Amino acid sequence: MRNNLAGMMCLDLFMSSQNEHDYTYLKSQISSSDFLKAPIKSFDFYIDYFTDEIKKINRKNDINTIKDFANKFxxxxxxxxxxxxxxxxxxxxxxxxxxxxxxxxxxxxxxxxxxxxxxxxxxxxxxxxxxxxxxxxxxxxxxxxxxxxxxxxxxxxxxxxxxxxxxxxxxxxxxxxxxxxxxxxxx
CATH class of the missing domain: 3.30.450.20 (PAS domain)
Incomplete structure (x- = not known):
């Protein structure tokens, strides 16, 4: 556990020191679908993924609500x-x-x-x-x-x-x- 936490902190520090281009490239490599199956390597990546998923769910729920109105009317x-x-x-x-x-x-x-x-x-x-x-x-x-x-x-x-x-x-x-x-x- 301690090693994993240290690894996550190191990854966060390393990533925060990158320029925008390198950060974007590295994030795309770490944020692949395989990353989601593996233990969390950086909370920043997880929270970005989680926020995007919540937005998708909210959008889907909003559209379904409109579909319910469409059926009603x-x-x-x-x-x-x-x-x-x-x-x-x-x-x-x-x-x-x-x-x-x-x-x-x-x-x-x-x-x-x-x-x-x-x-x-x-x-x-x-x-x-x-x-x-x-x-x-x-x-x-x-x-x-x-x-x-x-x-x-x-x-x-x-x-x-x-x-x-x-x-x-x-x-x-x-x-x-x-x-x-x-x-x-x-x-």
């Missing part, structure tokens, strides 16, 4: 296609009137507002004095067009901090649009 949209190759922090699901019916855990991390607070509000509660009226008008126009679109809007966190938010909105429908899903990330 009989949407004809391909949910997997909506999420394919999409990078997002937050998912906001609204009804036709744009009232929020569900947000993922990323919503609180990105905005500071709780899920409970967001429910039944429209996403405009995140906008403020410096949110561009032209952007708001473009979003309204694109929602009426009833096609997927992308826009960047200035939003405000709970603590009043402004942030630029990239939103990708997809209409969800049976025959007509009944809901919207927004995939969002701070940019």
């Amino acid at each position: 009989n949407w004809c949209n391909d949910v997997d296609a909506i999420f394919k190759n999409q990078d997002f922090e937050t998912i906001v699901l609204t009804n036709k009137a744009q009232e929020i019916i569900w947000v993922n855990d990323g919503f609180k991390k990105m905005t500071g507002f709780s899920k409970k607070y967001a429910i039944n509000k429209t996403p405009t509660f995140l906008q403020g004095d410096n949110t561009c009226e032209e952007t708001r008008a473009r979003i309204r126009k694109k929602l009426i067009a009833n096609k997927p679109f992308e826009e960047t809007v200035l939003n405000y966190k709970k603590d009043k901090t402004a942030y630029k938010c990239e939103i990708k909105i997809f209409p969800l429908s049976i025959e007509n649009t009944t809901h919207y899903i927004a995939l969002e990330k701070a940019v």
Whole structure:
């Protein structure tokens, strides 16, 4: 045990002394799938792997929640296609009137507002004095067009901090649009 701990500490010290290029190369060699079957050689590598796995699980759970809504509301949209190759922090699901019916855990991390607070509000509660009226008008126009679109809007966190938010909105429908899903990330 003592030898193993000393080995882990030496590996940590050695790795921390490497330049970024060498560190990246060495990490890829140590972080191979065989590494995961072997005893932990460095906590840094393990925590990076663990964090990535948690993100994957959370993403999968979020997508499954949307699939549950899709079954409940009989949407004809391909949910997997909506999420394919999409990078997002937050998912906001609204009804036709744009009232929020569900947000993922990323919503609180990105905005500071709780899920409970967001429910039944429209996403405009995140906008403020410096949110561009032209952007708001473009979003309204694109929602009426009833096609997927992308826009960047200035939003405000709970603590009043402004942030630029990239939103990708997809209409969800049976025959007509009944809901919207927004995939969002701070940019």
